Structure formats: structure tokens, C-alpha cells
Amino acid sequence: MQSAVSSTGRRPLKVGLDVGGTKTDAVAIDAKGDVVALRRLRTGWGPDAVADTILAAVEELRLELRDDDVEFVSVGVGMPGQTVPGTARMRHAVNLGVTEFDMATAVAPRLGGVAVAVENDVKAAAIGAYAMHGNVGTIAYLNLGTGIAAGIVSDGILWRGARGTAGEIGHISVDPQGPLCRCGQRGCIEALAGGGAVAERWGQGGELPIRDVFDAADGGDERGLLLREELVRGVAAAIRVLVLTTDADAIVLGGGLTGLGDRLMTHVDQELAQSAAASAFMTSLRLPERLQMLAPGSAVAAIGAALIGPTTTEDYHHG
Amino acid sequence: MQSAVSSTGRRPLKVGLDVGGTKTDAVAIDAKGDVVALRRLRTGWGPDAVADTILAAVEELRLELRDDDVEFVSVGVGMPGQTVPGTARMRHAVNLGVTEFDMATAVAPRLGGVAVAVENDVKAAAIGAYAMHGNVGTIAYLNLGTGIAAGIVSDGILWRGARGTAGEIGHISVDPQGPLCRCGQRGCIEALAGGGAVAERWGQGGELPIRDVFDAADGGDERGLLLREELVRGVAAAIRVLVLTTDADAIVLGGGLTGLGDRLMTHVDQELAQSAAASAFMTSLRLPERLQMLAPGSAVAAIGAALIGPTTTEDYHHG
Numbered sequence: 001m002q003s004a005v006s007s008t009g010r011r012p013l014k015v016g017l018d019v020g021g022t023k024t025d026a027v028a029i030d031a032k033g034d035v036v037a038l039r040r041l042r043t044g045w046g047p048d049a050v051a052d053t054i055l056a057a058v059e060e061l062r063l064e065l066r067d068d069d070v071e072f073v074s075v076g077v078g079m080p081g082q083t084v085p086g087t088a089r090m091r092h093a094v095n096l097g098v099t100e101f102d103m104a105t106a107v108a109p110r111l112g113g114v115a116v117a118v119e120n121d122v123k124a125a126a127i128g129a130y131a132m133h134g135n136v137g138t139i140a141y142l143n144l145g146t147g148i149a150a151g152i153v154s155d156g157i158l159w160r161g162a163r164g165t166a167g168e169i170g171h172i173s174v175d176p177q178g179p180l181c182r183c184g185q186r187g188c189i190e191a192l193a194g195g196g197a198v199a200e201r202w203g204q205g206g207e208l209p210i211r212d213v214f215d216a217a218d219g220g221d222e223r224g225l226l227l228r229e230e231l232v233r234g235v236a237a238a239i240r241v242l243v244l245t246t247d248a249d250a251i252v253l254g255g256g257l258t259g260l261g262d263r264l265m266t267h268v269d270q271e272l273a274q275s276a277a278a279s280a281f282m283t284s285l286r287l288p289e290r291l292q293m294l295a296p297g298s299a300v301a302a303i304g305a306a307l308i309g310p311t312t313t314e315d316y317h318h319g
Numbered sequence: 320m321q322s323a324v325s326s327t328g329r330r331p332l333k334v335g336l337d338v339g340g341t342k343t344d345a346v347a348i349d350a351k352g353d354v355v356a357l358r359r360l361r362t363g364w365g366p367d368a369v370a371d372t373i374l375a376a377v378e379e380l381r382l383e384l385r386d387d388d389v390e391f392v393s394v395g396v397g398m399p400g401q402t403v404p405g406t407a408r409m410r411h412a413v414n415l416g417v418t419e420f421d422m423a424t425a426v427a428p429r430l431g432g433v434a435v436a437v438e439n440d441v442k443a444a445a446i447g448a449y450a451m452h453g454n455v456g457t458i459a460y461l462n463l464g465t466g467i468a469a470g471i472v473s474d475g476i477l478w479r480g481a482r483g484t485a486g487e488i489g490h491i492s493v494d495p496q497g498p499l500c501r502c503g504q505r506g507c508i509e510a511l512a513g514g515g516a517v518a519e520r521w522g523q524g525g526e527l528p529i530r531d532v533f534d535a536a537d538g539g540d541e542r543g544l545l546l547r548e549e550l551v552r553g554v555a556a557a558i559r560v561l562v563l564t565t566d567a568d569a570i571v572l573g574g575g576l577t578g579l580g581d582r583l584m585t586h587v588d589q590e591l592a593q594s595a596a597a598s599a600f601m602t603s604l605r606l607p608e609r610l611q612m613l614a615p616g617s618a619v620a621a622i623g624a625a626l627i628g629p630t631t632t633e634d635y636h637h638g
Contacts, residue, residue: 138480152564154478161457161473161566163604168563171600173556174493184598237492244487245471245564247480279503281490285482 010071016128016306017057018121018299019043019050019079021095025302026057028065028072033131033307037064038299046097050079051106058111074115077103078124078305082164090118119308121301122167123158126151128304129252129294140167140248141300142238144264145255146196148189150238152246159246170194174237179230189241193234195257198227210256214263228267231257235264236271243285251287254294254301265293329390335447335625336376337440337618338362338369338398340414344621345376347384347391352450352626356383357618365416369398370425377430393434396422397443397624401483409437438627440620441486442477445470447623448571448613459486459567460619461557463583464574465515467508469557471565478565489513493556498549508560512553514576517546529575533582547586550576554583555590562604570606573613573620584612 013036018025020043028037039060044053054077062072079101081093088103103116119127126141130153133139138154148170152159159166170190171183178187179201191197199209202223206212213231216224239251257264269288276283294300332355337344339362347356358379363372373396381391398420400412407422422435438446445460449472452458457473467489471478478485489509490502497506498520510516518528521542525531532550535543558570576583588607595602613619 138478138485150564154480155476157474157476159457159473159565162568162609163566165563165604166457166566168566172491172493172560172563174491174495176494176552177496183600185594185601233495241491241560241564244484244491245469245560246478247482247485247487249481275504281502282504285484290481 008071010069012073013037013065013070014306015058015061015072015075016124016302016304016308017054017075017077018124018301018305019053019077019096020121021080024053024057025299026061027299027302027306028061028070029303029306033303035299035303036068036070037061039064043096047099047101047106050093050096050098050101051110054107055110072111072114074117074306075103075107075111076117076119076124076305076308077107078119078121078301078308080121083118083120085164088116088118090120117305117308119305120151122149123151124304124308125254125301126153126167126252126304127158127307128300128302129153129250129254130156131303131307132300133250133252137249138246139250139252140242140246141252141254142235142242143255144193144195144235144253144257147194148234148238150242152242152248154246154248169238169241172237172241174234174241189234189238191234192230193232193238193257195255198231202227211260214260232264232267232271235268236275239268239272239287239291240275240282240285243287243290249290250292251290252292252294252300254298258293259296261293261296265291327390329388331392332356332384332389333625334377334380334391334394335443335621335623335627336373336394336396337443337620337624338372338396338415339440340399343372343376344618345380346618346621346625347380347389348622348625352622354618354622355387355389356380358383362415366418366420366425369412369415369417369420370429373422373426374429391430391433393436393625394422394426394430395436395438395443395624395627396426397438397440397620397627399440402437402439404483407435407437409439436624436627438624439470441468442470443623443627444573444620445472445486445571445623446477446626447619447621448472448569448573449475450622450626451619452569452571456568457565458569458571459561459565460571460573461554461561462574463512463514463554463572463576466513467553467557469561471561471567473565473567488557488560491556491560493553493560508553508557510553511549512551512557512576514574517550521546530579533579551583551586551590554587555594558587558591558606558610559594559601559604562606562609568609569611570609571611571613571619573617577612578615580612580615584610 013028026039081090129141130139141151150167175187181188181191217228332347345358448460449458460470469486494506500507500510536547
């Protein structure tokens, strides 16, 4: 348990950032895990601009809290890409124009040496979802975005595995006759349900292609109906895979596609109900009871990022 | 670390049993985890006979070690079925004719009150496989038997999940056009590759129906070829699911089907090589490097059972 007052006599806060392709969420949380400040800003492109975004976000939080006697004790950042075990380095954050990014050199010195940590954004969201769920049991966070991936936290431990592919369920094939995935397999969950893959098959461009697919399906368009059916089947498969491997208490859905809200969930619930009707075993899993969808604009990934810093390499790394 | 000498001055040993449908393996291991005694005997049918089998196995180990000054400090038992969290009770051990079995009342008093524990046999084997692998990283034990299930141990923790279905990957559907599973779904991994399901579709009876299927396939029989192809596809799917969810360092294959040895592995390796050839991502997972098959007659489940006792409810239970 962290003390409510730091060695400087000021109230210690942890900062967490979720640096996404377009926007960055920033939160400051107190020792109880409550959010005491929250900001959203645009993300810059490329490593220098990302570093500037992080520093600007921390500064905005500081300004928001300027009347309070607080101290930022750590800054944890979630972003797409792969962490390098035992470091504060992130690789292949393609959406951000970043090949490699080292928090320790790019950010920490400009924060007065505050402890920093970095985590894959889906894994950070999983940690946030676990906290949201009361820090007990097993939680799977299922990110439904351009790609499909999951983060799993059990009894406070983020599952990492040997080579960083734990939770990469998007590339489990669930249909040998399904659409070709960019990974080379057929019928991957991500090929069926990933926002990128569905938009590509839809092929009509647009700002919100998945919304367009749902609109078309609602209007009876055959192609829209097929793509929506495949998408829903992929999401349901991801949920089943997570429950049958991890037996998580809760499957927390987040990511861009959850912006569809009930339009998505109604169909996912139908698909799960249909498979439960055919299978007493599926019924016994009580999948619908385990499903939770994050509220739009939820800062769960930023909260999770705050919780990892600066303990990543000690508490959460199990490479 | 356990001391090498117990409070009685005798060398403390842990007993582990793997109570299977036909035979029971029994081991005694020392504080270093080395097997110092090993017995195999027939399993009785029904709760009373199972209790007698356990007591007889412990007695046989004691006789084998009679010249040594040893003390059995715990007895851990692996058997098919579902444990009741926080107890030494096992439910639905169908293969043993057991609806419910309580080690604490059926066995412990007749062992002079020695600490007892019980664990699902696949999970016990996973714990044994983890020890065999040096007690580091993440291990998935994939049981290829009448059914298909996995046990996963990461950083010393057995994954349980919320309702005991962690590792029940046999009922992940990987082909919507696949054979009907007894669970009601189509194309479950277990429907494709479970010894029971394959034997049923083969439908010719016999002592070793899966061996017969492989023989028929070798002889060019069309039905044999199809069933073997499906079986291999199911095993490969199970391996991919485990790596993509848990990213285990090692996937340890055990269970009755592994009695086929290289006859099985050659085809599984081919199937994995084929999917790797089509997918750089699959290649990057290096699945063949992670695969290990237990030696025939391996006592890994008994060793794992010894390691759970008597700490199940403290160290391993995370319900």
C-alpha cells in the first residue's frame, strides 16, 4: 500500500497515458486508484512528437491540479507496439510512426527523472480493466479495433508468456474456408472481425467503414449482411476462446468497434444465444453474464498505464 | 525450500498419485523433486475401490522404501474430474465410477492424518510438466486422450480461472463445417481430435481404434485418411490456440494418443510446417521448437500430484 503522503509531504499521484494513433488520454490517480485529473489531447506523429505529446499531457495534468499540493511519482505510458522486456522501450508502434521509442531517454530526463514505464496499450487496458473489476479474479480485455487482441490479468499478474504473443488471439483460425488474413492464414478471428480487414473487404472507403457496413446490413444489403455476420461470428469466437482458455470472470470489450455500442452487442448476444441453444456446454459457460463493454471514451487504458508505472519491470514482467 | 530432514528426524517425502481409468501411477519424491520410488497398479472401480487403490499405492511405496528412514509428509492425487475449490473433494470422475470423492474423509484418516490434496489429472500433469521444465516460464500441457484439454502453469501458478474451465480448449470450434461435437457445437478441437470422437466416427470397435485409423490411412483407406487428417488438424489447432493465448515456452503433449509417437508427430509437424509456409506470422511463432512429447509411461501427472500436496488450497487455488 502506497502512503497517502510522499517523502516530500505532498500527495503522491501516478500518471497514466494512453497514446493512441489520433488522441492521447492522460489521467492522474491517487493511492486509492481514483482518477483526480483527466485530459485528452491530440497525438503527434513520430518519436519526437510522441515524446512532446507525453510531456504536454503531463504538463496539462499538472496545470489542472495546480491548486493541489501533489507530486507525480511515476508516469506510465500505454501505446501500440511491443515492449522490450526489462526496459522502458517500445518497438513497432506503427500507428504512431515509431520504430523504437525509449521512455528512459526520450521522456524521463525532461520529467526531472520521474520513474517511467511503457506498456502495450491492450495490455495496459487489461490492467485498467482488472482494477475496474476490483482487483480480483481473472479478467480478459478484448480489444476490437483495427486488429483484434486480448490482454489477460489473473490474480494481479498480466500474462505475458515467452515471446510476447500471449493474448494474440486475433490470429487463431476459426474457419478454414474463411477470408484470407493478412497473416497468411484463412479464417483468423482478425480476418473475420478486425476493423481493418472488414473495411478492406467492404472497400468503399469512408470515415467509419464499419458503421457503414452495419448501416448497409440494416438496409438489407447482401454484402453488408455477410460482412456483419462474419464480424459478429469473429467477436463471438474471440469471447469463446478467451473463456475456454482463461475462464475469465469478465470479458471486457473495448476498442474502436465498441463505439457501435448496442448495435454490435445485440448481434453478438444473438450469436452467443444461438450457440448456447445448440449446446448445453456453451450454456453452462454463461458467456453473456461475463461480457462487459467499456463506456465510450473510457480511460481504462490510461488508468492501467498509471498502474504499471513504475513497477513494470518488477511486478508485471514475467518474460 | 523444504528442509531435508523432518521434525521426526526422518527424510520427508511427498507422495503423488495419478489415478487413471485403468491404472494408477504412484511416486514418492524428495525435497529436490527427485523420484525415489515409483509403482504402478490397477485402479479399482467406484469410490471405495478408488480409496483402496490410493491406500494400496501408498503402502507399496512404503514397502519399496522400507530400508530407508523416510516419512510421507503429504499425499497428492490427480484424477479425472472437477475439484471443489478450497476442499480435497473431486466431482464427476466418470471414468472411475466416482460422482464425488472426498480425500479428507475417504483417505486421510486411514493415512494417519497425513495432509492430502486432490487435483484434476490434466492440471496435475501440467504442474509436473512445469517442474520437468525447470520451474520457469510458462508451460502448457496438452492432453490428447479420449477428450482434449490443457493445463497451463505460468511462473509457478496453475491457471484456474473463475469456474474451472481454464484450459478446456477442446471445445473451441475451429471449423463451422466440421463434425458435430457431443457438446452440441460443430468442429470443436475435441470433435476433430479427441480419441473418443474419432473412435466413434471410425465405428469399428477394437482395442486401439486410433491406431487402426492410422493403419488404415497408411494403407490408403479413404475414411482412415480423412479421420487422420482431421485429427492432425485438431491437434495443430490446439497447439496454435495455446501459443496464441498463453505464449507458452513449451507445449508438452501427453495422453493416450501420444502412444502413437512419431506416427502422430510426423503428421502434426507437417501440418504446422504447411501453415508456417503460408504465413510469416505462423513461422515467427516457431511452434515446432516449442513442442515436446512425453515419453511413453511418463509419470509426470503423478509427479505433479506430489507437488500439489498439501499446498493445493493455499498455493494453487485461485478460484
